[in-house]
Amino acid sequence: MSKLRFRISISLDGFVAGPSQSVENPLGIGGTRLHEWAFALAVTRAQHGLEGGEVNESTPVVEESLANIGATVMGRNMFGGHPGPWDAKEPWNGWWGVDPPFHHPVFVLTHYAREPLALEGGTTFTFVTDGIEAALEQARRAADGKDVSLAGGARAAQQYLAAGLVDEMEINLVPTLLGSGERLFDGVGDDLHGLDLVRTVAPPNVTHLKFARR
Amino acid sequence: MSKLRFRISISLDGFVAGPSQSVENPLGIGGTRLHEWAFALAVTRAQHGLEGGEVNESTPVVEESLANIGATVMGRNMFGGHPGPWDAKEPWNGWWGVDPPFHHPVFVLTHYAREPLALEGGTTFTFVTDGIEAALEQARRAADGKDVSLAGGARAAQQYLAAGLVDEMEINLVPTLLGSGERLFDGVGDDLHGLDLVRTVAPPNVTHLKFARR
Numbered sequence: 001m002s003k004l005r006f007r008i009s010i011s012l013d014g015f016v017a018g019p020s021q022s023v024e025n026p027l028g029i030g031g032t033r034l035h036e037w038a039f040a041l042a043v044t045r046a047q048h049g050l051e052g053g054e055v056n057e058s059t060p061v062v063e064e065s066l067a068n069i070g071a072t073v074m075g076r077n078m079f080g081g082h083p084g085p086w087d088a089k090e091p092w093n094g095w096w097g098v099d100p101p102f103h104h105p106v107f108v109l110t111h112y113a114r115e116p117l118a119l120e121g122g123t124t125f126t127f128v129t130d131g132i133e134a135a136l137e138q139a140r141r142a143a144d145g146k147d148v149s150l151a152g153g154a155r156a157a158q159q160y161l162a163a164g165l166v167d168e169m170e171i172n173l174v175p176t177l178l179g180s181g182e183r184l185f186d187g188v189g190d191d192l193h194g195l196d197l198v199r200t201v202a203p204p205n206v207t208h209l210k211f212a213r214r
Numbered sequence: 215m216s217k218l219r220f221r222i223s224i225s226l227d228g229f230v231a232g233p234s235q236s237v238e239n240p241l242g243i244g245g246t247r248l249h250e251w252a253f254a255l256a257v258t259r260a261q262h263g264l265e266g267g268e269v270n271e272s273t274p275v276v277e278e279s280l281a282n283i284g285a286t287v288m289g290r291n292m293f294g295g296h297p298g299p300w301d302a303k304e305p306w307n308g309w310w311g312v313d314p315p316f317h318h319p320v321f322v323l324t325h326y327a328r329e330p331l332a333l334e335g336g337t338t339f340t341f342v343t344d345g346i347e348a349a350l351e352q353a354r355r356a357a358d359g360k361d362v363s364l365a366g367g368a369r370a371a372q373q374y375l376a377a378g379l380v381d382e383m384e385i386n387l388v389p390t391l392l393g394s395g396e397r398l399f400d401g402v403g404d405d406l407h408g409l410d411l412v413r414t415v416a417p418p419n420v421t422h423l424k425f426a427r428r
Contacts (some may be wrong), residue, residue, distance in 0.1 A: 120279035190393030
């Protein structure tokens with residue numbers, strides 16, 4: 001069966017975004033420090049249409065996390081722009097420009113209905129107003145046998161984790177402190193729902209901890 | 215110079231003790247799960263006067279953390295018993311019985327003055343009422359050229375970390391969630407004061423992350 005796979009970068013003190021997230025600063029203050037390891041990699045740069053970058057111990061981890069993904073689910077805060085109803089005249093179309101790096105169907109959790117948005121390169125955004133299980137079901141159908149990626153942000157991840165719906169979780173632990181911001185595990189409780197640590201990869205600047213059901 | 219070295223076990227969601235700490239349950243609900251990896255080891259059992267136990271990938275990490283320690287500092291909550299003034303008739307003498315596993319001078323941060331307490335096996339507890347720097351200075355003198363261990367708990371560790379006084383930090387990350395309790399990094403801010411990740415050891419049930427100044 002199609003798995004729900006989640007990967008995220010997190011600080012040593014448990015934050016996945018810094019404080020004061022905004023349109024200008026979507027990762028919050030200091031939040032980009034969580035992603036420096038990834039943006040140094042050729043595989044990540046290529047995903048965003050950029051040349052250059054490194055090949056190192058993290059490369060196969062990122063390649064694995066990108067492989068066999070047929071659809072994505074994400075929260076409204078990750079899709080971004082602003083909270084509340086969509087602007088009817090100039091609706092927010094995501095952070096990623098006309099050719100987002102997904103290249104497959106993306107399902108956005110929101111309380112506000114909206115027509116689907118088709119962008120270049122095969123990325124379509126479908127807005128789901130009836131909850132995390134409905135979004136996952138639609139994503140699984142769209143993935144057509146492949147897996148579904150849970151892209152975040154923190155609140156969407158918390159809901160899927162608390163419900164025990166995540167099948168694989170790749171924690172990219174960055175050895176830095178953010179001090180405040182969005183905590184990944186807030187409200188998730190004390191149950192990993194059978195997710196065990198199954199593999200650790202430890203380059204100098206990030207620790208990759210893979211959790212899965214045995 | 216004598217270093218201040220700190221090692222602690224922490225859950226994936228950042229807690230070093232579970233909720234509802236008490237005399238009966240000093241690690242809080244679920245807190246013992248953070249220490250199962252350590253108590254399976256022969257080196258830890260021997261430290262507590264017990265036979266048996268395993269030798270595995272964690273053994274050299276624990277041996278390193280125990281080596282060359284001449285004194286310990288700890289917070290009042292870790293010394294334990296109760297908050298507030300000491301009971302004049304039956305003062306709390308620590309969790310560890312008549313022969314505590316330290317075997318060297320221990321300095322306890324407290325707001326309540328008290329005469330030193332000498333127990334068996336070379337462990338003496340000295341109660342320090344004039345703050346973390348004074349306690350560290352006394353511990354360094356007592357350590358006589360060796361290093362000082364910062365034993366915890368969370369609030370004592372937070373003060374030393376925030377002040378930039380920790381020279382080495384061994385984080386034993388346990389792949390479990392506690393959901394609530396005492397967070398290690400609460401109030402520490404976003405500055406590790408030059409502590410970089412210098413070594414990772416990754417057995418299946420715990421991830422040892424060593425931070426030090428380069």
